[in-house]
Amino acid sequence: MAKAFAYLVVGLRFPLILGWAVAVAAAVLFLPPLPSSGDGLADLIPAGSAAAHADADATRLFGYPLEAGVAIVQRDSRDLPPSVVETSAHAAVGYDRSPGIPGLLAVVPVPNGAGVPAPAVTASPVGAAGLLAGAKQHTSTIVTYLDFRPDATLDQQVSDARAYAARYLTHVVGVTGPVAAQYEQGQIINRDLGWVELFTVLAIALIVGVRFRSVLAPVAALACAGAAYVLATRIVAWGAQRTGIAVPQDADPVLIVLLLGVTTDYCVFFLAGMRSRLAEGASRLQAARDSTARSAPIVLAAGLIVAAGTGALVVARGGLLRAFGPGLAVTVLVSMVVSLTLMPALLGVFGGLMFRGTAGERSTAAGFRLARLAASKPVALLVAAGCVAGLVLAASGARGLGLGSPLIGEMPPSSDVARAGAAAAAGFAPGILAPAEVLVIGPGAGSQTAAGNRLEAALRRQPGVATVVGPAALPASVPSPNPMVARDGRAIRFALVYDTDPLNATAIGQVRMLAARLPALGRAAGLRGVRYEVGGQTALTSDAITSTASDLWRVGLAIILVTLLLLMVFLRALLAPVYLLAASVLAVLATLGLTVVICDAVLGSPDLVYFVPFAAGVLLVSLGSDYNVFVVGRIWEEARALPTQDAVAVAAPRASRAITTAGVALAASFGLLALIPLEQFRQLAIIMAVGVMLDSVVVRSFLVPALVALTGRFGMWPGHQRVRVAARRPPELSDASR
Numbered sequence: 001m002a003k004a005f006a007y008l009v010v011g012l013r014f015p016l017i018l019g020w021a022v023a024v025a026a027a028v029l030f031l032p033p034l035p036s037s038g039d040g041l042a043d044l045i046p047a048g049s050a051a052a053h054a055d056a057d058a059t060r061l062f063g064y065p066l067e068a069g070v071a072i073v074q075r076d077s078r079d080l081p082p083s084v085v086e087t088s089a090h091a092a093v094g095y096d097r098s099p100g101i102p103g104l105l106a107v108v109p110v111p112n113g114a115g116v117p118a119p120a121v122t123a124s125p126v127g128a129a130g131l132l133a134g135a136k137q138h139t140s141t142i143v144t145y146l147d148f149r150p151d152a153t154l155d156q157q158v159s160d161a162r163a164y165a166a167r168y169l170t171h172v173v174g175v176t177g178p179v180a181a182q183y184e185q186g187q188i189i190n191r192d193l194g195w196v197e198l199f200t201v202l203a204i205a206l207i208v209g210v211r212f213r214s215v216l217a218p219v220a221a222l223a224c225a226g227a228a229y230v231l232a233t234r235i236v237a238w239g240a241q242r243t244g245i246a247v248p249q250d251a252d253p254v255l256i257v258l259l260l261g262v263t264t265d266y267c268v269f270f271l272a273g274m275r276s277r278l279a280e281g282a283s284r285l286q287a288a289r290d291s292t293a294r295s296a297p298i299v300l301a302a303g304l305i306v307a308a309g310t311g312a313l314v315v316a317r318g319g320l321l322r323a324f325g326p327g328l329a330v331t332v333l334v335s336m337v338v339s340l341t342l343m344p345a346l347l348g349v350f351g352g353l354m355f356r357g358t359a360g361e362r363s364t365a366a367g368f369r370l371a372r373l374a375a376s377k378p379v380a381l382l383v384a385a386g387c388v389a390g391l392v393l394a395a396s397g398a399r400g401l402g403l404g405s406p407l408i409g410e411m412p413p414s415s416d417v418a419r420a421g422a423a424a425a426a427g428f429a430p431g432i433l434a435p436a437e438v439l440v441i442g443p444g445a446g447s448q449t450a451a452g453n454r455l456e457a458a459l460r461r462q463p464g465v466a467t468v469v470g471p472a473a474l475p476a477s478v479p480s481p482n483p484m485v486a487r488d489g490r491a492i493r494f495a496l497v498y499d500t501d502p503l504n505a506t507a508i509g510q511v512r513m514l515a516a517r518l519p520a521l522g523r524a525a526g527l528r529g530v531r532y533e534v535g536g537q538t539a540l541t542s543d544a545i546t547s548t549a550s551d552l553w554r555v556g557l558a559i560i561l562v563t564l565l566l567l568m569v570f571l572r573a574l575l576a577p578v579y580l581l582a583a584s585v586l587a588v589l590a591t592l593g594l595t596v597v598i599c600d601a602v603l604g605s606p607d608l609v610y611f612v613p614f615a616a617g618v619l620l621v622s623l624g625s626d627y628n629v630f631v632v633g634r635i636w637e638e639a640r641a642l643p644t645q646d647a648v649a650v651a652a653p654r655a656s657r658a659i660t661t662a663g664v665a666l667a668a669s670f671g672l673l674a675l676i677p678l679e680q681f682r683q684l685a686i687i688m689a690v691g692v693m694l695d696s697v698v699v700r701s702f703l704v705p706a707l708v709a710l711t712g713r714f715g716m717w718p719g720h721q722r723v724r725v726a727a728r729r730p731p732e733l734s735d736a737s738r
Contacts, residue, residue, distance in 0.1 A: 016342060017349070028234070069178045072420075088144065175416065192675055193676070204222060262332055262623075266339035275355045305567065307336070308329075310329045375652070431496075437535040438533075440531075444489065504605075518534070559618060583707065595690055616691065630658070645709060
């Protein structure tokens with residue numbers, strides 16, 4: 001079947017090249033491009049989120065939450081003039097009486113005073129009085145929260161916030177908040193994605209050109225990558241429109257570098273085979289057919305394994321992983337189909353020119369004897385044990401891992417969001433832009449004043465809490481009703497401002513601890529007949545992380561089962577797929593440990609953005625499996641005519657050279673994500689570059705050949721057990737004897 005396929009695609013080389021050109025043109029004309037904006041990954045809050053329910057209850061009971069996704073910061077380190085404070089208050093009151101910006105529902109200004117925030121107040125006449133009365137003599141900073149309609153887009157919210165600031169406020173530093181940070185991230189991605197694409201193309205051209213010492217070889221690889229890029233991105237965008245499964249904008253760079261890197265990987269396999277056959281004296285068309293017949297089954301198996309592994313993300317319950325899966329699977333499938341057809345066609349037409357004057361790579365007799373020694377069972381056992389020990393040691397670094405989503409903290413310091421966030425933190429505390437909201441709900445909760453005051457005092461003593469705003473914090477001059485007490489008296493609430501970035505791993509852990517302690521704190525304070533809820537951005541992010549982590553076992557099991565099944569089918573063996581998959585999983589754990597150490601040393605924190613390790617783990621397990629197919633497929637091909645030890649000695653070094661080239665190209669593609677100055681992309685660049693290089697250089701070049709040598713033909717059972725070993729010498733020794 002492989003030979004028939006090779007004859008077909010090489011024979012149809014001219015129609016195939018023309019057909020792919022037409023397909024690319026049709027995709028550009030009739031299919032939509034990837035959208036340039038989106039809601040971002042941080043909006044993928046899981047269904048049934050307790051924090052989302054708390055925010056809804058806060059709106060129902062009090063009319064508005066104590067924080068919003070967008071905030072305007074006014075600041076003067078020498079104190080704002082009293083007229084500015086008064087103007088901000090009256091602007092909020094006036095807007096409440098006569099709204100002038102569509103989609104903006106409420107305005108909640110909060111001044112500080114001598115470094116201590118005044119209570120959050122409603123945009124109403126009572127709220128204005130509270131603001132003016134709460135503002136101490138020295139007010140350096142005002143944070144104005146803006147509450148928008150639920151259907152308002154990121155762009156609308158940020159634009160309306162800027163319009164409000166320009167129309168009503170002075171001394172404005174900027175617009176900030178989690179929603180504004182998501183919007184700004186989208187702008188940064190749109191701005192820098194073109195540079196990532198350009199430098200990825202240049203890196204691929206350099207790596208492939210140097211590896212094959214050819215000018216036309218990288219041109220052919222980039223032609224395939226370019227066709228796959230246009231088709232895959234347009235198909236993914238079209239599919240998202242038809243199915244309603246939105247691709248988060250944060251995923252766009254990942255899709256693009258994966259597409260370019262994987263297509264280059266597959267093309268390298270064809271190019272290596274073509275060069276080898278030409279060096280052996282085959283004609284151009286025969287070399288193209290032989291390379292295609294040899295590489296096509298491996299590329300098909302590898303592509304299906306990666307696509308199935310990433311596609312298995314659809315079993316996740318959380319929106320984050322489900323959003324990643326289909327786009328990644330389609331990207332890999334398109335890359336595979338283009339590589340399987342367009343590259344053989346290009347080799348059939350231009351293969352002779354690509355490698356004119358280049359010599360093939362042959363192992364020397366001394367090199368073969370060294371490789372054969374390494375494939376002997378005693379040495380292979382030492383190599384396998386050393387690799388496993390090293391990987392386990394590297395994996396131990398993952399113990400310091402923390403998960404968060406510091407939307408504002410990861411922004412470039414020069415951005416408007418970061419500058420306004422820093423100003424708010426200087427006037428209050430870092431957590432002011434996303435305070436945690438504690439709700440105490442129950443009949444008569446508002447009348448248990450003394451117990452509520454004791455709970456407020458207890459909340460102030462919780463780890464990481466900089467200040468607490470509760471019913472008792474309002475000055476006595478504020479008339480009733482108290483905005484921290486529900487109008488019907490059935491609930492009270494507290495705003496907790498933390499002393500660290502409210503969306504980093506530290507704050508998330510502190511809010512989780514607080515939620516667990518609340519019932520005990522309430523009982524100790526004397527509150528009776530009430531229940532507790534915790535809302536706010538920190539709690540929402542915590543729920544998103546918990547949901548993603550709970551999906552880990554379900555998604556991980558699905559990926560392992562799908563990958564294991566496909567490996568068994570393509571390798572026609574039962575034992576080998578088990579140890580190959582185990583090696584891939586161990587490599588992922590080692591990669592995670594090394595990434596934590598590197599991020600701590602380079603980026604200053606071991607914490608990772610919460611979706612990075614999950615997305616990278618899926619990609620690395622799947623990509624590692626396609627390298628498995630390539631290495632083991634080459635070894636077992638040689639094992640049809642050689643003893644296992646000789647087969648490993650002959651095939652492993654050859655396969656390792658191609659895999660190292662492919663791995664370097666893929667690692668460079670993902671490494672260039674670091675050009676986008678956002679923390680999640682820098683972390684993803686590190687984890688993917690480290691993982692691909694660790695997998696291609698250590699696992700596939702040393703560990704897997706050692707495991708194949710140790711298990712011998714037993715590991716090939718049942719598909720390759722009955723292959724008769726011919727009495728012939730390995731080609732390296734035959735060449736040496738001549």
